[in-house]
Amino acid sequence: MIGAIADDVTGGTDAAVAFRRQGLRTAVYFGLPEAVDPDLDAVVIALKTRTAPADDAVADSLAAAARLRAAGADRLYFKYCSTFDSTSQGNIGPVLDALTAFTGTDAVVHTPASPEHGRTAYQGHLFVHDRLLSDSPMRDHPLTPMRDANLPRLMDAQTAAPGSAAVPYAVVREGTAAIAAAITKARRTSRYLFPDALTDADLLAVARAVADEPLTGGGAGLAGALAAVAAERRGTAADAHPEPPGGPAAVLAGSCSARTLEQIAHLQRAGRPAHRLDALASPDPDALAATALSWYDALAPGPAPLVYSSLPPGDLAAVQDALGTERSAQVLEAAIARVALGLKDRGVTRFVCAGGETSGAIVAALGVDGGVIGAEAARGVPWIHTGRGLDVLLKSGNFGEPDLLLTASEAR
Ligand SMILES: Nc1ncnc2c1ncn2[C@@H]1O[C@H](COP(=O)(O)OP(=O)(O)O)[C@@H](O)[C@H]1O
Numbered sequence: 001m002i003g004a005i006a007d008d009v010t011g012g013t014d015a016a017v018a019f020r021r022q023g024l025r026t027a028v029y030f031g032l033p034e035a036v037d038p039d040l041d042a043v044v045i046a047l048k049t050r051t052a053p054a055d056d057a058v059a060d061s062l063a064a065a066a067r068l069r070a071a072g073a074d075r076l077y078f079k080y081c082s083t084f085d086s087t088s089q090g091n092i093g094p095v096l097d098a099l100t101a102f103t104g105t106d107a108v109v110h111t112p113a114s115p116e117h118g119r120t121a122y123q124g125h126l127f128v129h130d131r132l133l134s135d136s137p138m139r140d141h142p143l144t145p146m147r148d149a150n151l152p153r154l155m156d157a158q159t160a161a162p163g164s165a166a167v168p169y170a171v172v173r174e175g176t177a178a179i180a181a182a183i184t185k186a187r188r189t190s191r192y193l194f195p196d197a198l199t200d201a202d203l204l205a206v207a208r209a210v211a212d213e214p215l216t217g218g219g220a221g222l223a224g225a226l227a228a229v230a231a232e233r234r235g236t237a238a239d240a241h242p243e244p245p246g247g248p249a250a251v252l253a254g255s256c257s258a259r260t261l262e263q264i265a266h267l268q269r270a271g272r273p274a275h276r277l278d279a280l281a282s283p284d285p286d287a288l289a290a291t292a293l294s295w296y297d298a299l300a301p302g303p304a305p306l307v308y309s310s311l312p313p314g315d316l317a318a319v320q321d322a323l324g325t326e327r328s329a330q331v332l333e334a335a336i337a338r339v340a341l342g343l344k345d346r347g348v349t350r351f352v353c354a355g356g357e358t359s360g361a362i363v364a365a366l367g368v369d370g371g372v373i374g375a376e377a378a379r380g381v382p383w384i385h386t387g388r389g390l391d392v393l394l395k396s397g398n399f400g401e402p403d404l405l406l407t408a409s410e411a412r
């Protein structure tokens with residue numbers, strides 16, 4: 001069994017669907033489950049550790065690792081963001097340091113490269129489509145602004161084991177044997193190795209070289225490639241295509257990522273009713289949620305509404321300057337989570353959520369502890385059928401076409 005630990009819930013569903021696409025029997029859990037079904041091929045435990053204090057992130061990740069190992073996971077995967085979302089305090093470094101000790105390995109091959117999402121790695125640098133990570137909109141992320149694109153340097157700033165190294169593209173292009181030889185040599189001096197990858201074929205060549213390592217990690221790209229190797233070994237058939245769910249819907253957005261802002265604009269141009277949670281007007285989650293729910297109660301029956309806090313970089317900076325980055329995020333996450341609970345009480349069963357931290361707060365409030373992976377509304381963005389009469393779509397900030405929030409919440 002492959003056991004994956006994801007640092008947020010959107011990343012967890014992205015990894016889970018990458019496993020399931022290859023035909024692996026996969027489950028995703030939000031938070032630490034009481035028990036893990038041992039008859040699965042892949043299990044993802046999605047946590048909310050990306051921006052937590054490093055000690056908490058380490059403790060939660062180790063608890064998840066122990067649970068996965070007890071269920072029979074002989075290989076662990078640490079799923080972090082394809083844009084390497086982290087700060088110099090972590091949490092990718094501290095969590096990988098702890099998992100390295102847990103598994104007793106001496107080197108970890110990991111890469112955020114996910115070519116299907118436009119993330120590629122070349123000469124140890126991470127690109128988002130045609131730009132370096134540090135020139136992409138990720139430089140303005142509210143919690144993890146990414147102002148460097150050099151992966152070994154980013155890693156060295158947050159790990160107790162500096163000396164991270166890239167496996168250059170010239171080696172990756174030669175294929176699995178060359179990659180394996182380079183890893184054997186590099187692991188004598190470096191704990192963390194970042195193979196370059198421009199295509200899914202590159203990731204597959206890397207996956208063949210590391211499929212039996214006790215610990216690997218990165219984005220959904222390498223996770224999917226490892227799943228392809230596992231499926232190949234056991235002759236598993238690729239997955240069928242399930243239908244998206246129906247039911248009363250609402251869109252909840254707390255992501256300030258460029259793509260989410262486009263998707264919100266698209267939704268509003270289509271005439272969807274929208275209400276913004278304004279933390280400057282009232283930095284109180286209860287008051288913000290009460291105002292939003294009164295607005296909802298006054299709506300005439302119609303298409304799924306949007307409740308959001310998302311703002312473009314300049315307006316976002318004004319809120320963060322006034323309230324503090326951490327406090328404004330906490331207030332808005334708590335407010336949107338309370339709105340979700342209120343909407344559930346009012347009969348909404350289909351929640352389209354934008355943003356990883358935001359989605360983590362929403363699933364916790366709804367008491368959703370995981371589910372079955374359903375149809376993909378966009379690449380890496382599957383519906384989760386929770387088995388509690390609720391279906392949730394947890395969209396990573398930067399994923400999906402501009403019309404995703406609109407189409408996913410259409411009447412069905
Ligand atoms: N108007 C705002 N002011 C300050 N922080 C905000 C605002 N809107 C959203 N946030 C916070 O920004 C963070 C966005 O992160 P997240 O939900 O993970 O989105 P993404 O998937 O784009 O990274 C959340 O913590 C959210 O509460």
Ligand SMILES: O=C(O)[C@@H](O)C(=O)COP(=O)(O)O
Nearest residue numbers: 010011014081082356396397
């Ligand atoms: O790898 C990715 O880009 C996503 O799976 C992911 O981790 C999503 O994080 P958010 O953008 O914070 O939602």
